[in-house]
Amino acid sequence: MPQAFERHDHGTCISAALRAAEDACAGRGLSLTPLRRRTLEILLESHAALGAYDVLARLEAEGFGSKPPVAYRALNFLVEHGFAHRIEALSAYVACARPGAEHAPSFLVCRSCRRVAEEAIAVPLAPEAEAEGFAIERTVVEAQGLCPACRGAS
């Protein structure tokens, strides 16, 4: 997988993700409206986590509505359908690096540049949950730290 912290052809990165979103929407009867599509593109421009109000500012500058629900609704649509993820520790949003594939996402989040690498790992806590009769519905796995670039720039 091309990773956020490695050099890669980012144009391919973007177009593959948009393509996957289009296909998934077509297949599931969802509509990837201009607002939703543009919101995804904004997230895809970088591998960094963006706050809802950052996204909103971009959308407003491009002629979409200027009020918070505009951004939150688009972001929630993307998150619900797996085209983006919410980084809980930052209250921020990032495009999914594996759109289409079912996965329990986990992230490496740089505290300096906010770039995010998405990893595929086994759901932790499953045995503990089993032992206690706890039914896991969703997992949040986020490692915060410094990415290679930001370590170097120390």
Add this chain to the structure above:
Amino acid sequence: MPQAFERHDHGTCISAALRAAEDACAGRGLSLTPLRRRTLEILLESHAALGAYDVLARLEAEGFGSKPPVAYRALNFLVEHGFAHRIEALSAYVACARPGAEHAPSFLVCRSCRRVAEEAIAVPLAPEAEAEGFAIERTVVEAQGLCPACRGAS
């Protein structure tokens, strides 16, 4: 470990945690002031995650200050020194179940009653981080779902 979702002697639970906090503060030159101690007690009363403003309301009712920084400072003190943890997905706070012990905490969080069980697991993502040159400083591991009691009450 006595778990939040199991029957246990909760009085012991509370007094052991307070004792551990007192000892740790004494040993590290920290001051467990009445405000900080009471804040910890409030968190300890249940194994549930409480919002900062819930805690603040309790503190105010007991004669402490009524403004947000009062609660946030006490909570931040407890979190910084490992006597409490922040549940990122809820923007809420819970008393630590292993005060004193060094640990990368992970949690089972009930979405219905907000009770939290703290587990000890290995840091996930370590191999991935290593491979990418990412320096992990903190991990957030939270499984959300339904606890045994809330499953039963379905």
Add this chain to the structure above:
DNA sequence: ATCCCTCTTGTTATAGTATAACGTCCGCGC
């Protein structure tokens, strides 16, 4: 064509979470 229904986008207003900045008090070392 008209009606109805649902979905999307837009708005206003408000709720919920968190911190910056500053003043006072108190205990301690000098």
Add this chain to the structure above:
DNA sequence: GCGCGGACGTTATACTATAACAAGAGGGAT
């Protein structure tokens, strides 16, 4: 006594998120 740092209190403000309502677009039924 004086200076200092830490804890606690305040005011004010910033940041994050949602409830509730209005307007338009599209589609299917009559």
